[in-house]
Amino acid sequence: MAGATQGRGGGLAEDFERDLHIERQTLNMGPSHPATHGTVKFLVELDGENIADIDVQVGYLHRGFEKECESGSWYQAIPYTDRLNYNSAVLANVGFCLAVEKLLGLETPIRCQWQRVLASELSRVGDHLTRCGAACLELQAMTPFLYGIEARELIWDLLESLCGARVTSNYVRIGGVKHAMPESFPAQCRELLSKIRALLADFDAVVTSNRIFVDRLKDTGVISQQDCLRYAVTGPILRSTGVPLDLRKAEPYLTYAEIDFDVPIGEVGDNYDRYLVCVEEMQQSLRIVEQCLAKLEELGPGPVDTLDLRVRWPAKARVFDQMEGLIQQFKSVTEGPRVPAGEGYLAIESANGELGFYLVSDGSEVPTKVRCRPPSFINLAPMPLMLRGALLADLIPTFDFINMIGGECDR
Amino acid sequence: MPGQVIKVERAAKLGFLERLYLPMIAKALWVTSRHFFRNLRGFVTGRNRTDFVVQYPEERVDYPDAFRGIPVLVQLEDGQPKCVACGLCEFACPTNCIRIVSGELEGARSERTPQVFELDLSRCMFCGLCEEACPEEALVMSREVEFASYDREGLRFEKEQLLVPEKLLERRLTFLRAGYDRECEPKGGA
Amino acid sequence: MTTRDDHGSPVLSRLLEALPAAVLATHARLGDATARVDPACIVEVAKLLRDASGLEFEMLTDLTAVDYLGEEPRFEVVYHFYSVARNQRVRIKARVSEAEPRLPSLVPLYASADWMEREVFDLYGVRFVGHPNLKRILLYDEFEGHPLRKDYAKAARQPLIGPRN
Structure with a gap:
C-alpha cells in the first residue's frame, strides 16, 4: 500500500500510512454481541481495519453435559442431548440413541427408523434455515431472515405435532421413538412442505444473486481442502471445499442407504459456497422427507419400539392390568437399562458436520463416559486461519456460516 | 446407493443486470410487496389469513395432541x-x-x-x-x-x-x- | 484387551507390522478397530497413520479421555482417526498414570488436536507435552480441579471470581 499515493506531499502520505499502522488495536467482540448468534468472545487484533489475529474464547455456555450424563441413567441422558444443538435437537437424540443401540447390539423396527429419518431431516432443514436466515440478518437483510424464520416456524410446527415439543423434542428413545406418527401428519406435512418451498423460493429470489449479499460472501472466509482435513472440519464447510464427505452416504445409518438424495459440493470454500451448499441441502432434505412420508404411509401403522425387554419400558396396557408388567415398570424406571460393558463410537451427519458419540459402559445402569464429538467446537477452531488478513466486516458472515451453536460447542 | 454428488451452481461473475443493482432491487421489492399485500388483504378481510404473527393473548394457537405442557x-x-x-x-x-x-x-x-x-x-x-x-x-x-x-x-x-x-x-x-x-x-x- | 491380533482389520495388521513394540493390545469389538499403544510412541503411531500409503488417516476427528478411577494407570486418552479417502476409522488409546499424566502432543501432526487437547487438559488435567498453548478452554483460569474426573463431586462449588475487565 505504501507508495501507492505518490505525487505532491508524498512524505505526508507516508506519514499517513505509518500513522495508520503504527500500533495494533485489540478489540473485544462478545461474549454477547448483537451480530454473533452465539455466546462466544473474539479477541480481535486489528491492524487498521484488517484482522491480524483472532483469539476465539469459548466456554460461556459450558454446563457440564458429560458430567450430568455420567450421573444419571442412560435414559436420563436423552433430554440433555436435546440441549446440545437447539436448532436440530432430534439429530443429537438420534446420534446418542444409535450409539447406545450399537453398544447393546440392538436393531430397531423399520417404522422407527423411517420416523427417525423423517424427524432428523426436518430438523436439518430447520438448522440450515436458521443459519442462512441469521446470516442475512447479521448482514443487515431483515426480510430474508423473516422468510427463513417463517419457514422454520412451519418446520417446528411439524416437529411439534410429531414429537410434542418445538425445540427440545425428546423424541427418540433407546430402541425406538416416543410415539408413532399421528395419522394426520402426512397430510399436514405435505401442505406445509409446499409453503416451505415457496418461502425458500422467495428467500432465494431476494438474496442469492443480490449483489450486496454476494459481494459480502464471495471470497471471504476461504479455507482450503487441506486445512479442512487438518482441522477435521466436517459438514457443509468441508463440502464447500469440494470434498463430498457426507456420513449419510459414507457410513449409511438408519435407512439412508435406500433413500435417493444428492450431496452438493462447492469448489472454492468461501462463504458463498457454504451458503449455496446449505440451500441445496435443504432442497435435498425436503426430498428425503417426502420419501419418508411415502414409505411410512406404505408401511401403515405398526410397532415403533423394539421388543428387547432389556431397554424398553413395558407397554402401559400391561402395566395397568398385570402384576408382572407393573413390577417390570418399577424395575425399568428405577434401574434403567443395563448396557453391556464396552466402548463404541458412532457418528451421524448432523447439520454442522460429524456429530459423534463415544460411549463407555462398565455394564451398569450408569454410563462411565458419554463423549459428544461436537461439530461446532471443532469447526470453530480454524476460524483464525480463515480470517487472518481479512477485513473486520468479514468476520460476521464467516462466523455465521461456521454456525457455531453455543450449546453444542461448550456442552 | 441412489443419489450422486452434485456441484452447486456458482456463477463466476454476476450478470450485467445483477451488477446494476436496480433490477435486483425491483425484483426484491416485487417479492416483498407481494407478501405485504397478500398479508394485508387477509388481515383486513379476516379470510385466508396469511400473516404469520398470532395476536397473542387475544388469539391463541391450538397445540397438537402430542404437545407437552406442565x-x-x-x-x-x-x-x-x-x-x-x-x-x-x-x-x-x-x-x-x-x-x-x-x-x-x-x-x-x-x-x-x-x-x-x-x-x-x-x-x-x-x-x-x-x-x-x-x-x-x-x-x-x-x-x-x-x-x-x-x-x-x-x-x-x-x-x-x-x-x-x-x-x-x-x-x-x-x-x-x-x-x-x-x-x-x-x-x-x- | 490382552491379545495382539489384527482381528481381520487391515489397519491393525499394518500397525502391528510397522510398530510391533508400540502396540500393547488390540480389539475390534462392535466393528471399531482399536489399539492400545504405549503413550511414549503416540506421535510415531499418528505419523504412521497419517503418512503411510494404504492408511492415509487425514483427520483426527475426536480426542477425549476416560477416567478409570481405581485402576492404574488411571486415565485413558482416546483418539479417533478417520480416513476420508478410504472411509475407514481407527481408535487409538493410550493410558497415563495419575501421578504423571503426561503425553506427547499431536498438534504438530494434526491441527485439530489443538483445541481438543486443551479440552482434555481442562476437564481431566492430562498434560500434553509440546502443545503450543496449553491452557483451559471451556472453563475459566481460576477454576479449581478438573470436573470430569470421577472424584470431582458433581455438586462441588467453585470460588467466585467476580467480573474481569
Whole structure:
C-alpha cells in the first residue's frame, strides 16, 4: 500500500500510512454481541481495519453435559442431548440413541427408523434455515431472515405435532421413538412442505444473486481442502471445499442407504459456497422427507419400539392390568437399562458436520463416559486461519456460516 | 446407493443486470410487496389469513395432541388425586424437580396418597419422562404453558395447584391411550 | 484387551507390522478397530497413520479421555482417526498414570488436536507435552480441579471470581 499515493506531499502520505499502522488495536467482540448468534468472545487484533489475529474464547455456555450424563441413567441422558444443538435437537437424540443401540447390539423396527429419518431431516432443514436466515440478518437483510424464520416456524410446527415439543423434542428413545406418527401428519406435512418451498423460493429470489449479499460472501472466509482435513472440519464447510464427505452416504445409518438424495459440493470454500451448499441441502432434505412420508404411509401403522425387554419400558396396557408388567415398570424406571460393558463410537451427519458419540459402559445402569464429538467446537477452531488478513466486516458472515451453536460447542 | 454428488451452481461473475443493482432491487421489492399485500388483504378481510404473527393473548394457537405442557396430577371426581405416591416419577426425572412425601389420608381412595407433591417448574424441562414412568395414569402432561412468576418460589407448584380434573385432560388421555397397546408387545408377557 | 491380533482389520495388521513394540493390545469389538499403544510412541503411531500409503488417516476427528478411577494407570486418552479417502476409522488409546499424566502432543501432526487437547487438559488435567498453548478452554483460569474426573463431586462449588475487565 505504501507508495501507492505518490505525487505532491508524498512524505505526508507516508506519514499517513505509518500513522495508520503504527500500533495494533485489540478489540473485544462478545461474549454477547448483537451480530454473533452465539455466546462466544473474539479477541480481535486489528491492524487498521484488517484482522491480524483472532483469539476465539469459548466456554460461556459450558454446563457440564458429560458430567450430568455420567450421573444419571442412560435414559436420563436423552433430554440433555436435546440441549446440545437447539436448532436440530432430534439429530443429537438420534446420534446418542444409535450409539447406545450399537453398544447393546440392538436393531430397531423399520417404522422407527423411517420416523427417525423423517424427524432428523426436518430438523436439518430447520438448522440450515436458521443459519442462512441469521446470516442475512447479521448482514443487515431483515426480510430474508423473516422468510427463513417463517419457514422454520412451519418446520417446528411439524416437529411439534410429531414429537410434542418445538425445540427440545425428546423424541427418540433407546430402541425406538416416543410415539408413532399421528395419522394426520402426512397430510399436514405435505401442505406445509409446499409453503416451505415457496418461502425458500422467495428467500432465494431476494438474496442469492443480490449483489450486496454476494459481494459480502464471495471470497471471504476461504479455507482450503487441506486445512479442512487438518482441522477435521466436517459438514457443509468441508463440502464447500469440494470434498463430498457426507456420513449419510459414507457410513449409511438408519435407512439412508435406500433413500435417493444428492450431496452438493462447492469448489472454492468461501462463504458463498457454504451458503449455496446449505440451500441445496435443504432442497435435498425436503426430498428425503417426502420419501419418508411415502414409505411410512406404505408401511401403515405398526410397532415403533423394539421388543428387547432389556431397554424398553413395558407397554402401559400391561402395566395397568398385570402384576408382572407393573413390577417390570418399577424395575425399568428405577434401574434403567443395563448396557453391556464396552466402548463404541458412532457418528451421524448432523447439520454442522460429524456429530459423534463415544460411549463407555462398565455394564451398569450408569454410563462411565458419554463423549459428544461436537461439530461446532471443532469447526470453530480454524476460524483464525480463515480470517487472518481479512477485513473486520468479514468476520460476521464467516462466523455465521461456521454456525457455531453455543450449546453444542461448550456442552 | 441412489443419489450422486452434485456441484452447486456458482456463477463466476454476476450478470450485467445483477451488477446494476436496480433490477435486483425491483425484483426484491416485487417479492416483498407481494407478501405485504397478500398479508394485508387477509388481515383486513379476516379470510385466508396469511400473516404469520398470532395476536397473542387475544388469539391463541391450538397445540397438537402430542404437545407437552406442565405435568399435572389427575384429579378424580371425589377431589382426591389419582396418584398413589409410588415415587416412580421422582426416579425418572433427570433434573430431580419432583418431591413426594407419601402418607395415609383419612378417607383416601388408596392406602397411599401424596401428602406433599412438589414440582419445581424452574427446573422442569418438560421431557415427559415422568408421564411415561407413571404406572397409574395419575400424572400427565397438560396443555398449560403459562406459569410466569416474579420469583422462584412462585415456580414451586404444590399439590393443590397441580390437581386438574380428569375431564379437562380428556384430550391428552385419549392421545396417550392410543399408544398403550403397542403392537410389538410380546405375547404372553415377559 | 490382552491379545495382539489384527482381528481381520487391515489397519491393525499394518500397525502391528510397522510398530510391533508400540502396540500393547488390540480389539475390534462392535466393528471399531482399536489399539492400545504405549503413550511414549503416540506421535510415531499418528505419523504412521497419517503418512503411510494404504492408511492415509487425514483427520483426527475426536480426542477425549476416560477416567478409570481405581485402576492404574488411571486415565485413558482416546483418539479417533478417520480416513476420508478410504472411509475407514481407527481408535487409538493410550493410558497415563495419575501421578504423571503426561503425553506427547499431536498438534504438530494434526491441527485439530489443538483445541481438543486443551479440552482434555481442562476437564481431566492430562498434560500434553509440546502443545503450543496449553491452557483451559471451556472453563475459566481460576477454576479449581478438573470436573470430569470421577472424584470431582458433581455438586462441588467453585470460588467466585467476580467480573474481569
